Amino acid sequence: MELRQLRYFVVLAEELHFRRAAERLFVTTPTLSQQIRVLERELGGPLLVREPQVALTPAGETLLRGARTVLAAADETARATRRVTAGGGEVVRFGLLNGAPPALARRADHAARAVGARLVLTGGTSAEQLRMVEAGEVDLALVRAPLDLPGHPTARVVATEDLGVVLAAAHPLARRTEIAPADLAGHELILFARDAAPGLHARLLAELAARGARVRLSENAMGHAQMLAVLPARLDLIGLGSARVRDHPGLAWRPLAGGSLRVEYLAIHRTATQHPLVAEFPWDAIG
Numbered sequence: 001m002e003l004r005q006l007r008y009f010v011v012l013a014e015e016l017h018f019r020r021a022a023e024r025l026f027v028t029t030p031t032l033s034q035q036i037r038v039l040e041r042e043l044g045g046p047l048l049v050r051e052p053q054v055a056l057t058p059a060g061e062t063l064l065r066g067a068r069t070v071l072a073a074a075d076e077t078a079r080a081t082r083r084v085t086a087g088g089g090e091v092v093r094f095g096l097l098n099g100a101p102p103a104l105a106r107r108a109d110h111a112a113r114a115v116g117a118r119l120v121l122t123g124g125t126s127a128e129q130l131r132m133v134e135a136g137e138v139d140l141a142l143v144r145a146p147l148d149l150p151g152h153p154t155a156r157v158v159a160t161e162d163l164g165v166v167l168a169a170a171h172p173l174a175r176r177t178e179i180a181p182a183d184l185a186g187h188e189l190i191l192f193a194r195d196a197a198p199g200l201h202a203r204l205l206a207e208l209a210a211r212g213a214r215v216r217l218s219e220n221a222m223g224h225a226q227m228l229a230v231l232p233a234r235l236d237l238i239g240l241g242s243a244r245v246r247d248h249p250g251l252a253w254r255p256l257a258g259g260s261l262r263v264e265y266l267a268i269h270r271t272a273t274q275h276p277l278v279a280e281f282p283w284d285a286i287g
Helices: 003-014 018-025 029-043 058-085 102-114 128-137 198-210 222-234
Strands: 092-099 115-126 139-144 157-167 237-240 250-253 259-268
Touching: 003 018, 018 029, 018 115, 029 259, 092 102, 092 128, 092 259, 102 115, 102 139, 102 259, 115 128, 128 259, 157 222, 198 259, 222 237, 222 250
Parallel strands: 092 115, 092 139
Antiparallel strands: 139 259, 157 237, 157 250, 157 259
């Protein structure tokens, strides 16, 4: 029996609804159902009545009482260990999104200090941050919208950025002050790997197509830093990025005519977290 499975069961027992519980946990409904069945097999019987609506069996009610005690003890042990590791201070484990505006990390650090904590940072893509939040490996994290599990109550918008076209300074389109979407027809577009942020990947391509930018998606999927390294020497490729890259050597940044593509940054945490500072964290100070 794993702590993760107990957390799944407690949230499901609170919601008595698989979809709502899965959204709280940042997992899919089939994943949640499969893990509950694993728990039932290990414990030797049903924990839930699934039809006509979800309800706890007597065994489930017994497990719920014990699971809450076990999880509270585990969370308190983790907090106590982090305090010792930090020399007596509280630690907030913060998932820092790859390529996020640097100001967000600085503001998050200031926000943590305001509540008497220090940040321990872990980098990763949106998908990796979602996984770490779900697994309890970080207390808070940044991701790019849209979430693959929309409507999660712990997601808050903390920043937005406008995206334009990033291309080699020697590219013919770089001579323009802005680029019409139709002028991108046939150009090969570098994007991050779809698995890194499936929702955003699909939305960017859909918005470009809706505006008449008939680009070809490149087979070269790469992160932000790799894109900036490759583009200066490639006149056959374009990318998307914010105005933060306008002074990068060998590159040009141009806005899209008719309006930029907008990206939202979300701060998220696990609904069932027992970390005492999550509820007190000054979200507005990050944005």
